[in-house]
Amino acid sequence: xxxxxxxxxxxxxxxxxxxxxxxxxxxxxxxxxxxxxxxxxxxxxxxxxxxxxxxxxxxxxxxxxxxxxxxxxxxxxxxxxxxxxxxxxxxxxxxxxxxxxxxxxxxxxx
Amino acid sequence: xxxxxxxxxxxxxxxxxxxxxxxxxxxxxxxxxxxxxxxxxxxxxxxxxxxxxxxxxxxxxxxxxxxxxxxxxxxxxxxxxxxxxxxxxxxxxxxxxxxxxxxxxxxxxxxxxx
Numbered sequence: 001x002x003x004x005x006x007x008x009x010x011x012x013x014x015x016x017x018x019x020x021x022x023x024x025x026x027x028x029x030x031x032x033x034x035x036x037x038x039x040x041x042x043x044x045x046x047x048x049x050x051x052x053x054x055x056x057x058x059x060x061x062x063x064x065x066x067x068x069x070x071x072x073x074x075x076x077x078x079x080x081x082x083x084x085x086x087x088x089x090x091x092x093x094x095x096x097x098x099x100x101x102x103x104x105x106x107x108x109x110x
Numbered sequence: 111x112x113x114x115x116x117x118x119x120x121x122x123x124x125x126x127x128x129x130x131x132x133x134x135x136x137x138x139x140x141x142x143x144x145x146x147x148x149x150x151x152x153x154x155x156x157x158x159x160x161x162x163x164x165x166x167x168x169x170x171x172x173x174x175x176x177x178x179x180x181x182x183x184x185x186x187x188x189x190x191x192x193x194x195x196x197x198x199x200x201x202x203x204x205x206x207x208x209x210x211x212x213x214x215x216x217x218x219x220x221x222x223x224x
Contacts, residue, residue, distance in 0.1 A: 033212060042114070042200050042215030043153075088153065092211050097166050098143075100153040 003027075004091050006101035014109055016078050021104045023089035024071045029099075030092045032065055032072045037086040037103075079108045112137065114216035116201050122222045128189040131219045135182050135203030141165075142184040143213060144176060147198040159184055188221075196223045 005024045013019055023032065031050045035043035047056050049065035049072060056063045060083075062075040076083055086105050090098040115134045123129050135142050143166075144156040155168040159178035176186045182203075188195055198220050202213035 031211070035213075035215075040217070042202070042217050043213075045212055045214065048212055090213075097155065097158070098211065098213060099155075100145075102152040 004089055004099055004101040006087075006089055006104055008104060009102065010105045010107075012107045012109065013079055015081055019076050019079060019106070021074045021087055021089075021106075022071070023073070023091075023101050025091060026070065027091075028069050030069075030094055032069070033090045033092070033098070034063055034072070034074055035088040035090065037088060038084075043086075043088055076106075079106075081108050081110050084108050114201060114203050114214055116199075116216040116219050118219060119217065120220045120222075122224065123191050124224055125191055125193060127191050128187065129191060129221065131186045131188075131199055131201075131221075133184045133186070133201030133203075133216060135184070135201075136205070136214055139203035139205045139214070140182050141204040141211075142178055142182065143202045143204065144184070144186050145200040145202065146170070147200055147218070148196075153200070156186070191223045193223050196221060 007022050031048055033048045034046045036046055037043040047063045052067045052069045054065045060077045064073050084107050086103045088103045089101045092098055117132045141160045143158040145153050147153045156170055157164055157176050158166040162178045173189045178184045198218045200215050200218045202215045204213050
């Protein structure tokens with residue numbers, strides 16, 4: 001099983017600030033997904049990136065897949081309190097299996 | 111379209127007992143996966159079922175088992191519960207299309223073992 005390292009583990013910022021979360025591996029994934037999880041709920045899929053170098057934007061969130069398909073980043077512009085939650089990256093291994101990173105806990109203070 | 115549902119939402123069991131958790135996937139989804147989530151280990155893959163067959167399995171002891179029915183509903187069973195089995199158990203369904211394997215999660219079952 002491949003491993004995904006996420007950083008930072010915890011991020012506490014003020015509303016309006018920008019932030020970036022990283023997801024790294026030494027292995028190649030067929031796709032990489034980002035999820036957001038709120039307390040007491042299951043993770044919710046935000047985006048899937050498939051092609052090396054791909055960039056996807058979802059309002060204030062920008063997702064990038066590394067050229068070699070081994071790493072990804074999530075950038076949030078002008079964070080809002082509603083962005084608070086646990087952000088998880090997950091790499092799709094060949095054979096219908098997802099490997100999850102440990103997650104980044106984001107707290108946005110007003 | 112209704113999302114993934116899991117029952118029960120909360121469960122308290124005693125060490126040594128066994129427990130069965132249930133999951134109903136999104137209509138039309140034939141793949142159901144189970145995950146264990148704990149603060150220390152994060153989200154860990156238990157197993158995946160597709161068309162009533164276990165297709166993938168994680169690194170968990172044999173006390174953890176599952177099955178899938180013809181209507182794609184799935185159950186997970188844990189026998190001889192241990193304190194360390196306390197966790198949030200998440201079920202996710204998937205409709206693999208266009209080569210993507212995207213998971214849609216239920217709200218989870220919070221299991222506490224005392």
